Amino acid sequence: MQTKQFQAESKRLLDLMINSIYTHREIFLRELISNASDAIDKLYYHSLSDGTTGLSRADFAINLVVDKDARTLKITDNGCGMTAEELESNLGTIAKSGSLAFKQENEKNDEIDVIGQFGVGFYSAFMVASCVTVVSKPFGSEQAFRWQSYGADGYTIEECEKEGHGTEITLVIKENEGEESYDEFLEPHRISGIVKKYSDYIRYPIRMDMPATRVKEGSPEDKPEYEQYTVNETLNSMVPIWKKSKSEVTDEDYNNFYKDKFFDYQDPVRVIHSSTEGAATYNALLFIPARAPYNYYSREYEKGLQLYASGVLIMEKCADLLPDCFSFVKGLVDSQDLSLNISREMLQHDRQLKIIAGRLEKKIHSELLTMLNNEREKYEELFKNFGLQLKYGVYNEFGAKKDLLSDLLLFCSSKEKKLVSLSEYTDRMGEGQKYIYYACGETVERIDRLPQTERIKDNGFEILYLTDDVDEFALKMLREFGGKEFRSVSDSDLGLENEQEKEETKKQNEDNKELLDFLKESLDGKVKEVRVSDRLKSHPVCLSSGGEITLEMEKVLNSMPGSEGQVKADRVLELNPSHPVFTTLQKLYAEDKDRVKAYAGLLYAQAVLIEGMSLEDPVAFSNAVCDLMSKE
DSSP states (O other), rough: OOOOOOOOHHHHHHHHHIIIISTTTHHHHHHHHHHHHHHHHHHHHHHHHHOSSOOOOOOEEEEEETTTTTTTEEEEEOOOOOOOOHHHHHHSSTTTOOOOOOOHHHOOOOOOSOOOOOGGGGGGGTTEEEEEEEEEEEETOOOOOEOOOOOSOOOOEEEEEOOOSSEEEEEEEOOOBBBBBOGGGOOHHHHHHHHHHHHHOSSSSSSEEEEEEETTOOSSSOOOEEEEEEEEEEEEOOOGGGGGGGGOOOHHHHHHHHHHHHHHOOOOEEEEEEEEESSEEEEEEEEEEESSSSSTSSTTOOOOOOEETTTTEEEEEEEEGSGGGTTTEEEEOOOOOOOOOHHHHHHOOHHHHHHHHHHHHHHHHHHHHHHHHHHHHHHHHHHHHHHHHHHHHHHHHHTTTTHHGGGGOOETTTTSEEEHHHHHHHOOOTOOOEEEEEEEEESSSHEEEEEEEGGHTOOOTTTEEEEEHHHHHHHHHHHHHHHHHEEEESSSSSSOHHHHHHHHHHHHHHHTTHHHHHHHHHTTTSSSSEEESSSOOOOOOEEEEEESSOHHHHHHHHTSSTTTOOOOOOOOEOOTSSHHHHHHHHHHHHOOOOHHHHHHHHHHHHHHHHHTOOOOHHHHHHHHHHHHHHHO
């Protein structure tokens, strides 16, 4: 018996296969079971097409046998089997796929859905096996053949005996070496777990003898004795829930599947079950959780959907299927357009995957919008959990997803003190309202008391109250909605003044220029400008910003690690010319400039506190207040 050599390219590919392509060693069993399923598919297809085999789907199965003493794992199928030539062609040349050739020959037949297409998966067996033996007998033939290999050194093919058609693969599991342990692949429960994880939805039963325990017959009830026995179990469920029609699946079925597969104790708030054909053919079963995982807003959280190829798990979490803004969605995608034997690195560049991801993004958005419009309470609860992620999605990647997400956002309203969408806000804007107004702060209550909101509310205009750090960044990225520009209540132009009011404000600033310049100088660089305000009504003072960086942005950016307070907004101190304080300042400026200087510091400190910001020197502020109180 002559040992045949792999081709030079095949040797290099085999080494790559064992050491690089597959991330997890357990993948080998998925590959071999998928090959077995393909072999059965081929024979079953012939039984359907010509009826000569006399076999039905119920006649087929895949069997696994573990022998700890011999350190072997066997995978047996009763599929089409292989001739010596086919063993030579399919196993002697790495990356030669019999499954792919069969699919191409029958590409017009919709019944054909073989899993392995690249012909490399079989060799993943060498990640765990020191020797691989394949005994195969074609259907309708009297002769069987044995293919055997110890790895890159080559392989042998010889005639042998075998009962029945099909293929039996025997792996001699490697001995443990150093920190490398292979004993796990000789444990029936571990093998069962791998099957459930990767091959649960192979359409033929996968059977194996499993250890079990029972009460020994005749043992006393008060002190029962136990004995070990084996039971032949079917390890896989075969029919995936996502390939059933929606009419066959109950809400309870969906909920139980979700909680079992994704380890949640609560029912999902939404189930998305879709089947799509065309440029990309796939089934998707997605779930929107009722609550955020404990680590959702942390670096430890890993997004992604389970990815199946024809019912076989390729990846536990395929991040490329979900945009970051929808990272809270759990579920799976099953597509026959994706090959099983492709690595994670190749998958990231797969065209079909990108098409599927784009369609899923649109589908999730559509379902969320439907929830918002038709199940408001449910959506608001969802938004409490994941609204922050949607807002980050607007801001991230230079606003790449802003058009997708803008109609899903909710903010608290000054009118109703409850969440409103941007569409609801714009739909009820009055004729005279130019902008969508917003105000920032730590809480709704604090924002509601801001001096800057007074005049806008008196005009009957609604204000969006922003309480999350990312809110203003998101609105700045959106710029406008429904043709209406976003405008902070602290912006210099609120669009409220008529020409006469503008002229009056301009004149007051000119008439009080010396006083205003003196106040600015007294604050020693703390503000860019001091001016008379047209936005204040009952309050004496407020703080606004004069550039692109707002006061809220300054707070948020300086709270980030490593910022060290380097971000500075151009602060503007605004004074109410109708308030008694301003009259006092005018009078004192002519009589006691030192007191005006002291009052400038007090007014600035008040404005800073109103904005919810910290004073640079709280002790100095306290002393200044006490000094003022001690004077008659």
